[in-house]
Amino acid sequence: MSEQANVNEHVDEENEHGQPIDEDSDELDQEDFGPFTLSTPGDWTAKRLGDIKRLITRGKQPTYADEGVPVINQECIYWDGWHFENLRYLDQDVAEDWKDKYFPQKGDVILNSTGQGTLGRAQVYPDGERRAIDSHVTLLRTDDKLSPHFHRYFLESHLGQALLYSMCVNGSTGQIELSKTRLDLLPVPLPPLEEQRKIASVLYTVDRAIQKTDEIIEQLNCVKTGVVQTVFRRGTKSHDTFQTTGSGEYPDQWNLVKFENLIEDTRYGTDNKSNTDKDGYPTFRIPNIVEKRITTDDLKHTPLTHDELERLRLKEGDILVIRTNGNPNYVGRCATFSNKEEPFVFASYLIRLRVDESRVRPAFIREFLNSQRGRSEMSGWVRSSAGNYNLSVGAIERFNVPVPPLDEQDKIVERINDVERSIRVNERDRDRLQRLKQGLMQDLLSGEVRTHDTDIEIVDEVLQHG
Structure with missing residues (x-):
């Protein structure tokens, strides 16, 4: 099945x-556990973890080596499964002196022990391979009354996480860690x-x-x-035949065109202050450019004069390009605008491109600029200044764009x-x-x-x- x-x-x-x-x-x-109660059907029981444990132990902090015995750390344990590609290593001779309790057995529940958002992730140890655990990981081994997989799913549940964080955590935000003593007190349904x-x-x-x-x-x-x-x-x-340029190969039947010859209008967005009071016109910003789409999530508004609105109002097929960001991977990302009933404008960290649709499809330009080929063409024009990476209208106009016939663009x-x-x-x-x-x-x-x-x-x- x-x-x-x-x-x-x-x-x-x-x-x-x-x-x-x-x-x-x-x-x-x-069922009462101090200040907490756990609701269970009549034929279920509930126990504190300390009453059914065989072993609860934190790992040991190793001096890492380039090779040797694999060591499980917090980057190995996610809710979606084991990530053994993130294993680190302990020198083989040093590992010989480590106690057996630091080496999980098949069926142990392994739990991340430190850090907000990291603490509490758990998986069931899947095999008998000899791997150690470091000091940011906790091993839970219980008796036969508790199925490890059931235990692991309980820890993942909203209730399990709430109990773990409220009962078993020491420290302040960002520096929190599991208390082995308090783990003994954690209630578990059985x-x-x-x-x-x-x-x-x-x-x-x-x-x-x-x-x-x-x-x-x-x-x-x-x-x-x-x-x-x-x-x-x-x-x-x-x-059948191809030509090669500095940015790559393309068919002979295509034209290599400077972007400035394909653009009808380029424009920076408004630098007027936007607001959350819906005063003015809905304004797209960098967070609204997501995976080649323009989203209307978390829209702000910007007051504009009539003339400013006429210059900045978006039309069907307009391309919005991120022109500046602290992360160079975001600079140049773009999306096409689809017609909306109300007027939309855009902020100064974006550039609007309006292309000549008799020569090139906006969607084709969007795909090109977001492609590896387009990113390669763009990379030579991105400039760094004061911790930001910037792309100017003048730079965009100098891009070389391979332009197929319109039907092939489609x-x-x-x-x-x-x-x-x-x-x-x-x-x-x-x-x-x-x-x-x-x-x-x-x-x-x-x-x-x-x-x-x-x-x-x-x-x-x-x-x-x-």
Whole structure:
């Protein structure tokens, strides 16, 4: 059975009641843990972690070496899985003197122990490989009453994170760390072990579906990179002959044109002070240029005279280019404007390009400027000053742009759009799965929705880890 099929069999995100498993849950009991209470169904129990632990230990701070025994650090542990590509190393001879408790066993829960936003990320140790843990990582090993995968998902849940941060953390913001002593006091719900495994299996299956969707998105992004490179170098038609310039190869049938000969108008945006009171006209700024799109999120407004509005008002097909930023990777990024009912203008950190559409499509210019080929052409014109990187109108006008016939420009844009549509579809699927997972964790880990009388296959990974 595929993991996606397993998700669809056991959870139905779209049912009208919003209940993905069995709604027939028992009435919840309140279990007291000092100032905290944990709500559990009648046949669940709850224990403090210290009552069911076999080992809770922080790692040891190593003197890192270029090779030797791998050392797990906080960059190895994310909610989306293990990132062993971030392992560091401890000299083999030094590692011989380290105690066994610093080397995880298969099925241990490994938890990040320091730093706001980092602290609390957890994964189940997946194998028997000999790796050490450093002093910013905590190892949790419990008895057979607690499934490691169930425990790890409880720690990821809103309740688990809230309890962890409220009960087990020392220090001030940014310098916080887990207290091993307080971890002993952390309450953990204990459904019957079979039910723990069913819950963990459902969540694990959704996680695997998310990971597979992420892999598809990553592959599609690689495809997109290849498509963009190809269409701006070889075109979309069967071209036989090519010419080479300083910025790359392109078909002989294309024209290499100075950008100034393709532009009808270039203009810097307004430097009038914008506001959040909606006084004036909606104004696009750098944060509104996102992944080749212009967003209307967090819009500010700017008062303008009638003449200023006439000069700065955007029209369908106008291209907005980021002209200055502290990060050189942002300079030159651009997006095309689609017609809106109300007048929109733009701020001084942006440049408006209005092209001659009888010669070039705005969408083609947008794709070119955002491509590796366009970025390469642009790089020689970006200047650094006082910690910022800047691109002027005069520099843009000097760009060399390879210009295909209009019908081929359309095909180039469409080919890129096809790949991007596939990426967006998969991103929506991933977002849907992530929302589903959050809802399932809320329902299943609290006992509000039960799996005890539901036929759920326990996945091998959950069963192997206890």
